[in-house]
Amino acid sequence: MPPQNPPVVVVVLSKAFPVPPDAGSPRPFQLLSRLSARARLHCVAGVRCGEDEWNDFIATPSIANLFDSVSVTHGQSRDPDSAQALIFLTGSARHDLRFRDPLLLRRTRHQLQQVAEREGPLTFLCMGIDALQLVPPALWSHCVVDGVDPWSLILERQVRDSAQLPLGRRLKLYLARFGMQRFERQMFERVSAVTYNSSADISYLRRRIPDAPIARVIDGCDTDYFSPEAVPDVDEVPDEIVFNGHMRYGPNLDGARHLVDDIMPLVWRQRPQTRVYLVGPDPAGDLARYDSDDRVVATGFVDDVRPYLRRAAVVVSALRFGTGMKNKLQAGLAMEKAMVVSSVTAEGFDGLEAGRHALIADDPADFANAVCALLDDPPRRARMGAAGRELIREHFSWSAATEVLWDALEACPRTKS
Numbered sequence: 001m002p003p004q005n006p007p008v009v010v011v012v013l014s015k016a017f018p019v020p021p022d023a024g025s026p027r028p029f030q031l032l033s034r035l036s037a038r039a040r041l042h043c044v045a046g047v048r049c050g051e052d053e054w055n056d057f058i059a060t061p062s063i064a065n066l067f068d069s070v071s072v073t074h075g076q077s078r079d080p081d082s083a084q085a086l087i088f089l090t091g092s093a094r095h096d097l098r099f100r101d102p103l104l105l106r107r108t109r110h111q112l113q114q115v116a117e118r119e120g121p122l123t124f125l126c127m128g129i130d131a132l133q134l135v136p137p138a139l140w141s142h143c144v145v146d147g148v149d150p151w152s153l154i155l156e157r158q159v160r161d162s163a164q165l166p167l168g169r170r171l172k173l174y175l176a177r178f179g180m181q182r183f184e185r186q187m188f189e190r191v192s193a194v195t196y197n198s199s200a201d202i203s204y205l206r207r208r209i210p211d212a213p214i215a216r217v218i219d220g221c222d223t224d225y226f227s228p229e230a231v232p233d234v235d236e237v238p239d240e241i242v243f244n245g246h247m248r249y250g251p252n253l254d255g256a257r258h259l260v261d262d263i264m265p266l267v268w269r270q271r272p273q274t275r276v277y278l279v280g281p282d283p284a285g286d287l288a289r290y291d292s293d294d295r296v297v298a299t300g301f302v303d304d305v306r307p308y309l310r311r312a313a314v315v316v317s318a319l320r321f322g323t324g325m326k327n328k329l330q331a332g333l334a335m336e337k338a339m340v341v342s343s344v345t346a347e348g349f350d351g352l353e354a355g356r357h358a359l360i361a362d363d364p365a366d367f368a369n370a371v372c373a374l375l376d377d378p379p380r381r382a383r384m385g386a387a388g389r390e391l392i393r394e395h396f397s398w399s400a401a402t403e404v405l406w407d408a409l410e411a412c413p414r415t416k417s
Contacts, residue, residue, distance in 0.1 A: 006039050008122035009409060010115055011067070013045040014131040016057035025222040025327065025398070027148065027197075028127050029062070034402040035125075036066050039409070042122075043067040044115055046108030046134045048075040048101060071111045075104030088175045093183035095130040108134040121414035125405075129194075132187060140190040142415050144408045146217065147194045149324035150201050152180045152208075157321045181208075188212040192412035195405060197325045198348025217405045219325040220398030223389075226306065226334035234310040238378075239271065241371060242312035244279040244305050244328055251322035253286055255342075258364075259318045260296055266368035268295070271375060276316075279308045309335045313381065314374045317345040318367060325349065330396060333357065333388030338381035340370045351395050357388045 011032060018026035035041060043066075047054055051074055057063060058070055079100045086092075086099040097105040113136050116122060124143040126132045132145050155177035162170045187194060188209050195217040196202050202214055224230070243259055245252030256278045267274055278287055278298045287298035302308065309315060315332035316339065325348045332339045339358040346352055346360050354360040359374065361367040374381050 007409075007414070008042065008119050009035065009039045010042045010044055010112065010119070010122055010124045012112065012124055012126045012131045012134050013043060013047065014128060014134060015047055016049060016054055017127070019057070019060050019062055020222065020225065025220065025225065025330070027219055028146075030220060030222065030398040031146070031217070031402055031405055032066050033062070034398065035406065035409075038406060040068050041066055042115055042119060043070045043072075044108065044112050044134070045070070045072040046075060046097075046104050046111075047072060048077055048104065050077065069115075071115065073104055073107040073111060075101040087179065088172070091175065091179050091182060093179045094176050095133070096179075096183075097133055105133065109136045112136060112139070116415050120417045123192075123409055123412045123414055125409065129183070129187060132191070137190075139415065140187075141192060142413055143191045144405070144412050145187065145191055145194045146405070147196050148219075149198075150184070150196060150205055152177060152184055153201055153204050153323045154321075155180055157323075161321065185209065188214075193408040195408060198323065199350055200347045201323050215404055215408045217408075218396060218401045219327060219330065220401045221327075221330040221334050221392050221396050222398070223334050223393050226309075226331045228310060228336050231306045231310045234307045236313055237311050238313050239274045239375065240277065240312050241274065241314045241316050241375075242277045242279055242308050243316050243318070244308065244331070245317075246280050247278070247282040247286060248284070251319050251344075252280065253282075254321070255317060255319040256287060256298075258320060259316065260290055262364040263318060263367050263371070264296070266365055267371050270368075270372045274371075274375065277308055277312070279305055305331070306335065309337060312337060314371055315339045316367075316371060317341045319344045323347075329358070330392055333385075334392045336385035336389040338374045338384040339388065340367060340374065342367070351391060357384065357391050359384075 017028040019029055054072060083099040087094055087096055124135055126143055126145045129145055129147050132143060135143055159173050159177055162173050193213045193215050195215045197217060197219045199216060202216055205212055205214060243256055247253045247256060264276055275295050279302055281301040282298060290296040290298055309332060315337040317328050319342050322344055326345045329341060329345055341358050341360055342362050343360055359370040361370045
């Protein structure tokens with residue numbers, strides 16, 4: 001229960017978020033569920049999802065119990081035809097609702113202004129930088145923004161790797177990067193704090209904006225959910241490897257293709273019987289091209305990724321770009337699996353020791369050799385799995401993450417009553 005006379009925090013949402021147990025360790029739920037023991041949480045949302053989707057989300061008992069009150073404004077599901085052109089012409093961030101849904105923006109800001117007047121003094125916690133725009137600009141100084149990943153860095157890396165793209169697509173990436181960097185500068189100048197999960201990403205941002213008010217709130221892991229004991233009836237398969245992720249996310253789709261096209265042929269030269277499972281939603285069917293090879297299984301959406309992780313002899317992640325802490329790494333280590341990952345996947349995991357907690361490789365031949373070495377050495381897999389599980393349990397808890405977020409909220413100036 002919250003303490004007597006707890007502070008008031010208004011949680012600003014631009015979308016629904018995953019909820020356990022089906023989702024494992026979703027960051028918004030894990031942080032908010034712990035904050036609710038310290039503060040009175042009011043939810044104000046401006047969402048563009050369908051009303052049925054939102055109603056299902058907010059009626060979930062674990063969500064309904066978080067908030068003292070909920071106010072929601074529903075927007076259009078599609079952008080006006082002019083939105084993208086106006087965003088690019090004005091050099092705005094691509095999430096800018098002034099062009100995508102101005103009515104939603106005005107109505108949600110009005111709701112937030114009313115809540116501030118009725119419930120103040122209070123602070124705002126924006127779940128994502130796109131949620132910040134829903135707050136009236138005059139109140140930005142009372143905001144903590146859970147940024148998670150710096151979108152400017154994602155776009156920076158896409159620009160860096162865009163040489164083979166058509167000129168029009170490259171121009172769009174340059175303009176999107178410019179718009180996002182400009183929005184970030186405005187955000188850093190005006191809000192109380194912005195939180196990100198990766199030390200590597202924070203170093204990038206501090207090189208650009210040294211005095212940015214940034215705090216590191218790591219991604220934790222629900223080690224009760226991701227645990228070998230949670231799936232006791234599943235046995236390891238000696239020649240099976242698994243890569244998991246949502247294939248609508250570009251870095252995951254690229255990593256899956258890179259794994260099958262560039263790495264697995266080298267694995268199959270040494271161990272032709274090895275099967276690779278690509279586990280996760282593939283809404284566009286991009287991985288259907290591998291259907292003719294019975295050594296590659298693209299599962300699509302699965303209700304529970306844990307049996308696949310439990311069954312794998314080795315869990316892999318060959319990401320070549322992306323930002324932030326990679327939850328797939330935490331999940332695999334928490335499930336006590338030996339892992340081979342790229343340096344991009346391992347980015348931001350301070351304390352992870354290559355060779356002890358996971359093998360790290362980027363070159364396809366090095367990656368394939370690391371996979372084969374683990375497949376050939378069950379005792380080593382067991383040692384690495386145990387060390388990885390201990391690392392996650394001791395250093396990547398949601399309680400530790402919430403402490404840092406709470407400190408940022410406590411330091412944030414409250415609105416006047």
